[in-house]
Structures are given as structure tokens and as C-alpha cells.
Amino acid sequence: MPLVLKLEGITKAFPGVLANDRIDLTLEQGEIHALLGENGAGKSTLMNILYGLYQPDGGRISLRPRDQANTASQTASTDGLVEVKIRNPNDAITQGIGMVHQHFMLIPPLTVTENVMLGTESTRGVVFLDRADAAGRIRKISEQYGLEVDPDAYIRDLPVGVQQRVEIVKLLYREADILILDEPSAVLTPQEVDRLFSTISNLVDQGKSIIFITHKLREVMEIANRITVLRDGRVVGTTTPEQTTQAELAAMMVGRHVELAVHKEPAAPGEVVLAVQDLQVLDDRQNLAVAGVSFKVKEGEIFGIAGVQGNGQTELVEALTGLRASIGGEVRILGAVITSATPRKILEKGVAHVPEDRQQDGLVLSCPVHDNLVLCNYYLPPFAKGIIIQEDAVIATASELVEEFDVRTPSVFVPTSNLSGGNQQKVIVAREFSRPVRLIIASQPTRGLDVGSIEYIHQRILQKRSEGTAVLLVSPELDEIIVLSDRIAVMYRGQIMDILPAKGVNREYLGLLMAGVEASEAAQSTPPTIEGEERVERVF
Amino acid sequence: MATSVARSQIRAISTGRARRMGLVFLAIGVATLLLLGRGLEAGQKATFGLNPGFKSQAIKIPDLTLPVQPTIYTLAAIILILGAWQLIRGSRSANALLGVVAFCFVFAFLTWAARGKSFNLVGMLGSSLVRATPIALAALCGVMCERSGVVNIGIEGIMLMSAQAAVVVATVTKNLYMGLAAAILTGAIISALHAVMAVSLKVDQVISGTAIIIIGTGATSFIAARFLEKNINGLNNSGTFPVISIPVLSKIPLLGPIFFENGIIVYLMLALIALTHILLFSTKWGLRTRAVGEHPRAADTLGINVYLVRYVSVILGGMIAGVGGAYFTIGSVGRFDEFMTAGKGFIGLAAMIFGKWSPFGAFGSSLLFGFADSLQIKLQILRVHIPSEFLLMAPYLITMVVLAGVVGRAIPPAADGQPYEKQ
Numbered sequence: 001m002p003l004v005l006k007l008e009g010i011t012k013a014f015p016g017v018l019a020n021d022r023i024d025l026t027l028e029q030g031e032i033h034a035l036l037g038e039n040g041a042g043k044s045t046l047m048n049i050l051y052g053l054y055q056p057d058g059g060r061i062s063l064r065p066r067d068q069a070n071t072a073s074q075t076a077s078t079d080g081l082v083e084v085k086i087r088n089p090n091d092a093i094t095q096g097i098g099m100v101h102q103h104f105m106l107i108p109p110l111t112v113t114e115n116v117m118l119g120t121e122s123t124r125g126v127v128f129l130d131r132a133d134a135a136g137r138i139r140k141i142s143e144q145y146g147l148e149v150d151p152d153a154y155i156r157d158l159p160v161g162v163q164q165r166v167e168i169v170k171l172l173y174r175e176a177d178i179l180i181l182d183e184p185s186a187v188l189t190p191q192e193v194d195r196l197f198s199t200i201s202n203l204v205d206q207g208k209s210i211i212f213i214t215h216k217l218r219e220v221m222e223i224a225n226r227i228t229v230l231r232d233g234r235v236v237g238t239t240t241p242e243q244t245t246q247a248e249l250a251a252m253m254v255g256r257h258v259e260l261a262v263h264k265e266p267a268a269p270g271e272v273v274l275a276v277q278d279l280q281v282l283d284d285r286q287n288l289a290v291a292g293v294s295f296k297v298k299e300g301e302i303f304g305i306a307g308v309q310g311n312g313q314t315e316l317v318e319a320l321t322g323l324r325a326s327i328g329g330e331v332r333i334l335g336a337v338i339t340s341a342t343p344r345k346i347l348e349k350g351v352a353h354v355p356e357d358r359q360q361d362g363l364v365l366s367c368p369v370h371d372n373l374v375l376c377n378y379y380l381p382p383f384a385k386g387i388i389i390q391e392d393a394v395i396a397t398a399s400e401l402v403e404e405f406d407v408r409t410p411s412v413f414v415p416t417s418n419l420s421g422g423n424q425q426k427v428i429v430a431r432e433f434s435r436p437v438r439l440i441i442a443s444q445p446t447r448g449l450d451v452g453s454i455e456y457i458h459q460r461i462l463q464k465r466s467e468g469t470a471v472l473l474v475s476p477e478l479d480e481i482i483v484l485s486d487r488i489a490v491m492y493r494g495q496i497m498d499i500l501p502a503k504g505v506n507r508e509y510l511g512l513l514m515a516g517v518e519a520s521e522a523a524q525s526t527p528p529t530i531e532g533e534e535r536v537e538r539v540f
Numbered sequence: 541m542a543t544s545v546a547r548s549q550i551r552a553i554s555t556g557r558a559r560r561m562g563l564v565f566l567a568i569g570v571a572t573l574l575l576l577g578r579g580l581e582a583g584q585k586a587t588f589g590l591n592p593g594f595k596s597q598a599i600k601i602p603d604l605t606l607p608v609q610p611t612i613y614t615l616a617a618i619i620l621i622l623g624a625w626q627l628i629r630g631s632r633s634a635n636a637l638l639g640v641v642a643f644c645f646v647f648a649f650l651t652w653a654a655r656g657k658s659f660n661l662v663g664m665l666g667s668s669l670v671r672a673t674p675i676a677l678a679a680l681c682g683v684m685c686e687r688s689g690v691v692n693i694g695i696e697g698i699m700l701m702s703a704q705a706a707v708v709v710a711t712v713t714k715n716l717y718m719g720l721a722a723a724i725l726t727g728a729i730i731s732a733l734h735a736v737m738a739v740s741l742k743v744d745q746v747i748s749g750t751a752i753i754i755i756g757t758g759a760t761s762f763i764a765a766r767f768l769e770k771n772i773n774g775l776n777n778s779g780t781f782p783v784i785s786i787p788v789l790s791k792i793p794l795l796g797p798i799f800f801e802n803g804i805i806v807y808l809m810l811a812l813i814a815l816t817h818i819l820l821f822s823t824k825w826g827l828r829t830r831a832v833g834e835h836p837r838a839a840d841t842l843g844i845n846v847y848l849v850r851y852v853s854v855i856l857g858g859m860i861a862g863v864g865g866a867y868f869t870i871g872s873v874g875r876f877d878e879f880m881t882a883g884k885g886f887i888g889l890a891a892m893i894f895g896k897w898s899p900f901g902a903f904g905s906s907l908l909f910g911f912a913d914s915l916q917i918k919l920q921i922l923r924v925h926i927p928s929e930f931l932l933m934a935p936y937l938i939t940m941v942v943l944a945g946v947v948g949r950a951i952p953p954a955a956d957g958q959p960y961e962k963q
Contacts, residue, residue, distance in 0.1 A: 101841065119839070127824055
């Protein structure tokens with residue numbers, strides 16, 4: 001197949017880091033080229049350069065010219081490619097490059113049609129929008145590529161899977177030939193991922209070329225034609241699924257041998273620590289986000305809550321930690337009702353909270369590391385005498401914690417915002433786990449972290465479990481839930497669809513529940529558990 | 541099954557709110573009876589004038605004379621029945637009923653105030669529209685700016701400077717239209733300054749807006765004291781735009797004198813409301829503006845120039861505020877006085893929020909404020925025994941009640957007030 005894109009020696013430096021270091025990459029027509037790497041390996045930077053959002057410090061981008069008539073006048077090299085400058089997204093769009101960003105670039109209060117045509121609007125006269133014309137074109141595209149979307153629907157009413165289809169339609173509407181998909185499976189249920197993959201094959205069959213950015217090994221092996229692995233801004237190597245294995249790819253990504261297996265002792269559940277009964281919580285828009293949820297978490301077990309983001313998990317965790325008022329039901333910790341207790345009262349009961357958004361809710365970023373390490377108990381001796389903070393005691397304790405939890409920081413005095421994501425999370429874990437805790441509520445504890453930090457945090461959580469602490473783990477990463485949990489609940493639209501043991505659980509079954517299929521119906525199409533199936537592989 | 545449980549719970553919650561509204565209605569009904577219905581003389585009548593006081597082209601119709609006591613009792617009964625209905629049935633259209641209840645209460649109050657006297661209803665409604673004009677123009681300026689994601693609290697300052705520019709240029713050139721053009725130009729220049737600070741320099745937009753208010757009041761006061769007072773006839777005496785009667789339409793009774801016998805700035809305001817609506821919701825530019833106000837990064841990735849959109853929106857908004865400024869001088873009194881905008885720019889912002897960032901919504905809520913303003917004056921003339929200070933507070937009180945969110949929370953554009961940083 002002919003080449004459609006060639007990147008040569010792309011280099012980009014940000015203050016303090018070399019995000020892309022002389023990267024070479026080629027893309028053939030009709031190819032799915034996976035770009036694999038950890039968070040921070042430079043995948044997104046490279047694609048943002050290709051899409052014109054960043055300007056490279058060095059290197060060349062060559063494309064197959066779109067307009068054949070123009071080629072004669074330009075100096076095409078032997079492979080038929082022409083060097084281009086992509087100064088902004090407009091340039092990229094005119095060159096036939098489209099990108100689906102990891103965080104969707106859709107505007108919730110506008111319709112599908114308005115979102116898709118934005119920037120290349122169909123008009124009657126010069127200025128008046130012609131929504132009907134655009135909607136017609138969208139219908140034609142969705143038919144041609146099997147991308148079902150309703151042009152008149154509002155984005156805010158659509159589930160993420162459909163929103164992603166809208167994003168792809170947006171690219172096709174602009175007649176893109178090279179499609180960049182940035183972590184497209186991160187927010188989808190397993191069934192939605194299958195559907196996305198069939199869409200992608202469909203696109204490739206019709207002559208489109210695809211760059212697929214991901215950190216999930218399983219997906220790469222399943223769909224890619226070629227795989228390029230990036231690490232620390234450099235290309236480690238390019239290979240194909242036939243020539244490699246998951247373990248080899250993992251080693252390429254991380255730069256050392258990675259233990260993919262998680263070693264977990266059998267659970268020894270004790271007495272009930274957290275008992276939630278028919279809890280109801282409203283979200284910010286006064287809709288019922290948690291609609292009557294009941295479950296129990298015991299000592300020495302990890303209770304995982306799976307589900308696509310935005311199905312009430314955030315509100316549930318906020319209600320359990322006292323950050324959000326509930327409107328019905330009851331929460332007990334070790335038998336004591338804490339339904340309307342303050343956060344401080346709850347944490348004094350021995351509850352540790354690792355919040356979903358560590359920068360927003362977990363840390364005071366502008367404050368030094370030592371202050372962040374005592375946020376839970378700064379008001380108690382030895383850190384306070386009356387109303388006076390005892391700086392010496394705080395610094396001594398903080399230094400010990402930094403040592404014990406391997407937080408990489410120049411000192412405890414630097415602002416927490418200077419730390420990397422993984423080390424920020426370690427500060428939170430150090431603060432929360434170093435107290436005598438009976439219950440850990442961890443929400444997406446490894447989101448966006450590097451493999452080393454993920455290993456470390458998983459290991460710390462499992463260690464707490466062996467010590468007899470109850471753990472409530474909330475994560476949209478199904479693999480993380482399956483690997484760590486002892487029991488799994490699936491949340492959909494504020495309700496728990498089913499609770500089942502994690503041992504031998506069937507991903508397909510969980511996927512159906514995550515998409516809102518009732519447990520009884522889901523069990524008819526696929527068994528909840530499969531004998532002998534045990535996933536122990538870690539995810540990144 | 542699971543979802544139906546959820547749904548019934550959601551209903552339970554919203555009916556709780558609806559029931560509370562029912563109690564509020566009942567309280568208003570009782571207040572109507574106790575405050576307005578007591579001590580009325582039997583057989584007393586109230587007369588509502590339905591023809592404007594000024595020389596009008598409209599066809600004359602007979603005035604409306606109502607017996608005071610039965611009218612107030614009937615209106616109170618309607619409010620009480622609606623309250624009971626709301627309490628029992630918990631209807632979800634509580635806001636529409638609130639409108640009806642408010643109307644009944646206000647009408648009962650007017651009947652009470654006009655007992656044994658004559659009250660020119662059409663005159664008051666007409667002056668409501670006129671008084672709503674600067675508020676609506678300020679609100680429209682706010683809508684333009686905030687739909688693109690720029691908060692502009694400096695409207696008060698922009699209007700003050702435009703008002704002064706209008707009267708000075710109109711007096712010197714002896715041409716009111718030149719004055720209007722000067723006001724629009726001033727609005728454009730001052731708001732361009734705001735755009736530079738808010739969009740390019742990424743200054744906190746509230747601070748930038750506050751600076752514009754301070755500059756506006758300071759500069760106009762200085763110019764007024766230093767130059768205008770010394771040469772009133774040469775600089776500060778322009779005359780005002782004449783009333784234009786629109787043929788045919790102005791002959792319609794009731795509506796004619798209210799809507800179709802006004803100065804040019806009122807017509808301009810009505811046209812701008814419609815134009816802004818069309819611009820925002822039916823044109824390419826409007827779609828881009830709304831996109832930039834909601835999610836600038838998304839717009840950027842589609843090749844839309846976020847900064848350009850914001851500059852143009854803010855400057856267009858400033859030009860509309862300039863028209864609003866011109867109303868104060870060449871549109872109504874023909875001279876400039878210090879601080880003559882008297883907070884109308886801020887009330888305009890309240891009207892924008894109350895109107896949910898839409899041009900027609902902003903116009904509707906401006907009418908409410910205009911009505912409160914004109915009622916206050918009317919009541920002083922009628923010598924109603926309510927302290928005049930309290931009546932003067934009415935428009936501002938309504939502003940606060942509205943902003944406290946009686947009519948449900950309004951959701952601003954998602955990127956409102958956030959400077960856009962390119963990646």
C-alpha cells in the first residue's frame with residue numbers, strides 16, 4: 001500500500017522535558033497504526049503536532065497531496081509525498097487530517113448537526129445556517145460508514161459511545177483521510193469497544209488510514225496492523241502483532257520487565273465495615289444521581305464498583321465521604337450512622353479517601369508537600385498546640401512519610417504542584433494510608449499514572465487489604481476492577497445492576513450490565529462467570 | 541423496574557418543590573386579602589385610563605372602571621384557588637402559575653392604589669417600555685459578550701461615557717444622529733479596551749469590568765464639571781429625538797400608544813432584540829459565538845479563531861451598550877448629568893441572567909424592571925401611603941429577588957468568564 005504520511009525527526013521540547021525526540025513514523029493507506037506508550041511518553045504531543053495544535057521545534061511532515069493536479073508544480077519526492085507545514089487545525093483539516101481527542105470536543109447544549117457542521121457550516125445565502133442540508137449530509141455519512149447518529153439529538157442527551165460516533169462523523173464530514181483516534185476506548189463499555197473496532201475496520205475498508213493511540217496492550221494486539229512504541233519521547237521500535245507478545249510490548253513501553261500478574265492472597269473477609277442502605281443522592285443539577293443503592297463492604301475485602309463514568313459513582317463517593325448531602329437512605333460505618341456526618345467526623349472514624357480528581361479534591365496544589373501530608377490531622381497534637389501549628393512536628397512527620405511512601409520530591413517544602421502526577425498521588429496515599437484506617441474509599445486511584453506508580457498503588461491497596469482494611473474501589477477501568485476486587489458491583493444510572501464475586505467473572509456480562517441491561521436478561525445471553533477464567537493481568 | 545423506581549423518586553422530589561410553591565401562592569393570596577382587602581369602602585370604584593395622556597394617534601376607547609372591593613376579592617380568590625390547586629396537584633408548570641399569581645397580585649394592588657381615583661394604565665405601560673429600553677440594551681450587550689464567554693460588568697461605565705459623548709457631539713454638530721453615532725463609536729472603543737484586557741491579556745474579567753466602571757464615572761464627572769457646566773448651551777444641550785408615530789399601527793388602541801409611538805432608540809432596541817436573536821441562533825457567526833462561549837477548545841480544534849470571535853462579540857456588545865447610553869441623554873432629557881445611568885447597567889446584567897442569556901428573555905425581564913420603575917413613579921403621583929424611599933427601592937428589590945433564583949436556576953455559558961489559553 002502507498003504511504004499517506006511520513007513524519008521524520010519530529011522534535012518538541014517543553015520547559016524541562018523533551019516531549020518528542022527525533023520521532024519517525026509512517027502511515028500507509030488503509031492501515032491501522034497503533035501508537036503505544038505510557039502516559040507522558042509523548043503520544044499526544046506528537047499527534048497534536050500533526051493536528052497543528054503544537055508547532056514542532058524540528059523535523060518534517062510529509063503527506064500525499066490531496067489534489068493531484070497540484071503535484072506537478074510541487075517537488076514531490078520519490079514516494080509521492082510532499083512536505084507540508086501544519087500551522088493550525090485548519091491546515092490539518094484541509095490536508096485531510098482529522099482527530100478524535102481523548103476528551104471529546106463536543107458542545108453539550110448544541111445538537112449533533114450543529115456540532116458536526118461547526119467551522120464548515122452549510123449556509124443559505126452567505127450567513128444563514130442551513131441545518132437541513134447539513135443533517136442530510138450527516139445521514140448520508142452515517143449510512144455509508146454504519147455510524148448510527150441522530151442529527152437532531154442534543155449532545156448532552158447522548159451516551160459517550162454515541163458521542164464518540166459523532167466525533168468520527170465530524171471527521172468524515174470534513175472528508176478526512178487520516179483519522180487520529182486518541183485513547184478512543186478509555187470511556188467505553190466492552191461492547192461499545194467491539195462496536196468501535198468494527199467501525200474502524202469499516203473505515204479502513206473504505207480507504208481511510210488510522211492512527212490509534214492507546215496504552216492498552218490487548219486492544220493493540222486485536223486491531224493494529226503495525227505498532228510503534230514510544231517511551232520518554234522516543235521511538236523504541238515498530239513491530240506487528242504477529243511478531244510480538246503483550247509481555248514484550250509492556251517491556252518496550254516501560255523499559256524494564258513488568259510483572260503483568262497481580263499477586264493476591266485469598267480474601268479473608270471479616271466483619272462489615274461499611275453498610276449502605278437504599279442511599280439516594282442528587283447531583284449538581286438536582287437530578288437523582290444515586291437512586292437507592294445498597295451494599296456492604298467487609299474487613300479484608302476489596303469491593304469494586306464498575307461502570308461507565310457519570311453513572312453516579314462520583315456522587316456516591318462524595319456522599320459516603322460527607323462531601324455531598326444525601327436525600328434518603330442510610331450509611332453506617334462500623335455500626336455507627338454517618339449519613340449526615342461532616343467529612344472530619346467521617347475521617348475520624350477511620351475512613352481514608354483517595355478522590356477521583358486528585359488535583360481538585362485531594363491536594364492543595366499551591367501548598368508545600370508537608371502541609372498536604374497533614375491535612376487530615378493538622379488540628380491534633382503533635383501537629384497543633386491549641387490554635388498554633390507546630391511546624392517542626394509537621395516537617396518531621398512529613399519527611400518520614402515521603403521516605404516511607406517513596407514520594408520523589410526535592411524536599412517537603414516545594415509546592416505540591418511541582419510534583420508529577422504519580423508522586424502527587426503518592427502524597428495522597430501517604431496521607432490517607434498512614435493513619436489508622438478501617439475503610440479506604442479509592443476513586444480511580446491510578447488514573448493517568450505511569451506504570452511504576454500504578455504498580456506501587458495497587459500493591460499498597462492490596463497490602464491494606466491483607467492488614468484487614470475494607471476497601472471500596474471505584475474505577476471505570478474494568479480491568480483494574482476485575483484484577484483487584486473480591487466482589488464487583490456494576491453501577492448504571494445511579495443503581496447497582498448486580499453484585500457478583502470477581503473470581504472468574506465474565507467481562508462480556510459486566511459489559512452488558514454497564515450498558516444498562518438488567519441482570520436477568522444479561523445472564524440469558526452470556527454467563528456471569530466462566531469456570532477457570534481468571535484475569536490477573538495488570539493494565540496500564 | 542429499576543428505572544421506574546428512579547423515575548417515581550425524581551417525581552417525588554420535584555413535587556416537593558411544587559408543593560412549596562403552592563404554600564407561597566396561598567401566602568400571597570392571604571396577603572392580598574389582608575393588606576389590600578381590608579377597610580375598603582363599599583361601592584368605591586377605580587378607573588383605569590386606557591388612552592395615553594399625550595396627544596396620540598390611537599383610536600380612543602372608553603376607560604375601564606372597576607368596583608374596587610369585588611375586584612380585589614375576586615383576584616384574591618383566584619390566587620387562593622391556584623395555590624390550593626398547586627398544593628394538592630403539585631403541577632410541574634409552577635413557573636407559569638407563578639406568572640399568573642404575580643399578575644393577579646399586581647392588578648389587585650393597582651386597583652387598591654387607584655381606589656376612588658383614576659389611573660392611566662396605558663400611560664404607565666408605555667413608560668414601562670421606555671424605561672425598559674436602556675435596561676434591555678444593557679442586557680443585550682451582556683448577552684452578546686457572555687455568549688462568547690466574556691463577562692462584561694463594565695456596561696454601566698460604557699453607557700455613561702456613551703451618554704456623554706452622544707450629548708456633546710449632538711450639541712456641537714447640532715445633529716442628533718451624529719450624537720447617536722458618537723455614542724456607538726464610544727461603546728465600541730471602550731469595549732475594545734475591555735476585550736484587549738479580557739481576551740488578549742487575560743486579566744480577570746471582573747476586575748477589568750470594574751476598572752471600566754471607575755474610569756467611566758470618573759472621566760464623565762470630570763468632563764462634566766470641567767467643561768460642560770461652563771458652557772451648557774454650547775456643549776450640553778442637544779434636544780431629544782422626536783416621537784415617531786408608525787402609520788396605521790399606532791392607531792391600534794392599547795398597543796398602538798405603547799409600542800408604536802416612541803422615539804427612535806426604543807424602535808432601535810426592539811429591532812436589536814430581534815436582530816441579535818437571529819444573529820445568535822440562525823447564522824454561521826452565531827453558532828461559532830455560542831460554541832466559543834461553551835467550549836472554546838472544541839471550537840479551536842475546528843479551526844475557529846476563538847480570540848477573533850470574542851473580540852467581535854465584545855465590540856458589538858459595546859456598540860449596543862452605546863445605543864443604551866445615548867438613550868439617557870439624547871433619547872430622553874437632552875443633557876448629561878453625573879451618574880445619570882443610576883445602576884441601569886447592573887440591572888441589565890440581572891435581566892440578562894433572568895432572561896437566561898437569550899435576547900427575548902432579556903427583553904422580557906427588562907420589561908419587568910421597567911414596569912417596577914414606572915409603577916414606582918406612578919404610585920408617588922397617586923400619593924399612595926407608602927414611603928417614597930421604599931417605592932424607589934422597588935426595581936432593585938426585584939433585581940435581588942430575581943437573582944436569588946425564584947424562577948429556577950439559569951445556566952450560564954460553560955466557558956463564561958474564563959480566558960482562553962491556547963495549548
